[in-house]
Amino acid sequence: MxxxxxxxxxxxxxxxxxxxxxxxxxxxxxxxxxxxxxxxxxxxxxxxxxxxxxxxxxxxxxxxxxxxxxxxxxxxxxxxxxxxxxxxxxxxxxxxxxxxxxxxxxxxxxxxxxxxxxxxxxxxxxxxxxxxxxxxxxxxxxxxxxxxxxxxxxxxxxxDQVQWTIEGQASSEAWLAQMDKKRRTDLTQRIGRAYRKLGGDAALHVFDTPEAMPEYCRLMNELYPRTWHHDDLPIHWDHPLRVALFQRLAAAGHIVGHVVLRDGQPLAYVHGYRVAGTYLVDDLGYDEAIAKVGIGSVAVFQAIKALLDRFPGENVSFGYGDNQYKRLLATYSQPxxxxxxxxxxxxxxxxxxxxxxxxxxxxxxxxxxxxxxxxxxxxxxxxxxx
Structure with missing residues (x-):
């Protein structure tokens, strides 16, 4: 042909x-x-x-x-x-x-x-x-x-660079079972400690519908300037073109964002896209003022657990880079x-x-x-x- x-x-x-x-x-x-x-x-x-x-x-x-x-x-x-x-x-x-x-x-x-x-x-x-x-x-x-x-x-x-991935898992429980007991226990206990320190109604919220995107982009635009990488890569999260793009992607099930909120204020986020059987963790960050609480790593762990249970069998990609959390959570790496x-x-x-x-x-x-x-x-x- x-x-x-x-x-x-x-x-x-x-x-x-x-x-x-x-x-x-x-x-x-x-x-x-x-x-x-x-x-x-x-x-x-x-x-x-x-x-x-x-x-x-x-x-x-x-x-x-x-x-x-x-x-x-x-x-x-x-x-x-x-x-x-x-x-x-x-x-x-x-x-x-x-x-x-x-x-x-x-x-x-x-x-x-x-x-x-x-x-x-x-x-x-x-x-x-x-x-x-x-x-x-x-x-x-x-x-x-x-x-x-x-x-x-x-x-x-x-x-040389390295790209890190969690290959398809049946559930978050199956993923955690591959870790040694000490690591698994430490990751789980960090969640309670971090939220006790934050106090109030602090919790991780999911944004994945077209209707939620304007609010999600507003929260991201409010939080992003308080993160460590804002100066290196400024992003106008609530620009009308970006909001419209996110609404189209959300309508097709391609965007899942996570934000830690306390009393309506954003403190940490995990932002990513889901397509063709893989969720890409495209960006993550936290308010530098509360860095000692460790909510950044906690939010990543919570988000990954939720994604593995919600989309069993799909991959989670962390992209390239030698960050400690990628080494800790990934099951596979490649050059x-x-x-x-x-x-x-x-x-x-x-x-x-x-x-x-x-x-x-x-x-x-x-x-x-x-x-x-x-x-x-x-x-x-x-x-x-x-």
């Missing part, structure tokens, strides 16, 4: 194909996150004023049925490399940013749709740089793109990193710097870790003086 590719380059074209795309994204294993859903793609374009446009490559079979799509955004991109505190520009120009780590398709047609999209991208000489962030490794889609003589795969993370796929050209020659800098950086990192290990060893074996 012949498979044909077309490109959605406008919001109108994206909206016209929305239902077909959503059906693929919602299928079990169809996509790797909410950011590949057509509603989110539209939001990414609508909420920006930097010229970002959709560049969604759609694959249809001979009967005109959509069998897959690659959710790209056409952007102006600057690739930089940090060399001793100085950021060196490697590329500045047009690029395609992939939302997620691969294409959207059901398992039975993923290989065929991938092949069609790879051929389309190789044949489009205007495509010089493709950016893939925070992807599980190896990335089969990126590797397929990098196999031809005209394109190459570039690893953009200088150090992840950021990638570029670049077409060989004078404009992309700067990407060759990544390999030697990564080799040097990792070597220095290993030396530092060895020195720290030796110091720790000396500290534990040195004689005790009186």
């Amino acid at each position: 012949n498979y044909l590719c077309s490109i959605l380059r406008t919001l109108d074209a994206l909206r016209a194909a929305r239902d077909e795309m959503a059906a693929l994204a919602d299928a079990p294993g169809g996509c790797d996150g909410i950011f590949q859903h057509p509603d989110w793609i539209a939001y990414e374009v609508e909420s920006r004023d930097d010229g970002t446009m959709p560049h969604v490559i759609v694959v249809r079979d001979g009967a005109g049925r959509m069998v897959g799509y690659a959710p790209f955004l056409a952007i102006r991109h600057t690739a930089r490399l940090d060399l001793g505190g100085r950021r060196v520009s490697l590329y500045r120009g047009e690029a395609l940013r992939l939302l997620g780590a691969g294409i959207v398709a059901v398992a039975a047609e993923r290989a065929t749709a991938t092949l069609a999209i790879v051929r389309q991208l190789h044949g489009d000489i205007d495509v010089r740089v493709m950016r893939i962030q925070e992807s599980p490794l190896p990335n089969t889609f990126a590797e397929s793109l990098g196999k031809g003589e005209d394109m190459r795969l570039v690893s953009a993370n200088l150090l 992840c990193g950021s990638l570029y796929v670049v077409r060989s050209a004078r404009a992309t020659a700067g990407f060759h710097m990544y390999a030697p800098v990564r080799w040097l950086y990792r070597g220095l990192h290993r030396v530092r870790e060895d020195m720290r290990s030796r110091k720790r060893g000396q500290a534990t074996t040195s004689p005790v003086t009186r």
